[in-house]
Amino acid sequence: MSTDVSDNTAEQRYDITVDGAPAGFAEYEPGEGVVMFTHTEIDPAFKGQGVGGALARGALxxxxxxxxxxVPLCPFIKGWIEKHPDYQDLVAR
Structure with missing residues (x-):
């Protein structure tokens, strides 16, 4: 399984594809020196395959x-950061 994460600035979201097929996205709002993640969705066909984690890692x-x-407003991104200490330094305090 090959994944690719890209910043879709026109739609203010990070997109992920799996083997070239759209698999999900993480929406954000840019701010002064921060990126506020607001919502994440993974296509049900890809759930449970690590696609959400790959999306979070690529975006972060x-x-x-x-x-x-x-600023992790999205519960998925917030939870992923909490489980991965090497990304906790990214959280704006």
């Missing part, structure tokens, strides 16, 4: 690379 890695912080 991009935020880190851009030198920004995260």
């Amino acid at each position: 890695d991009d935020v880190r690379a851009r030198g920004l912080r995260v």
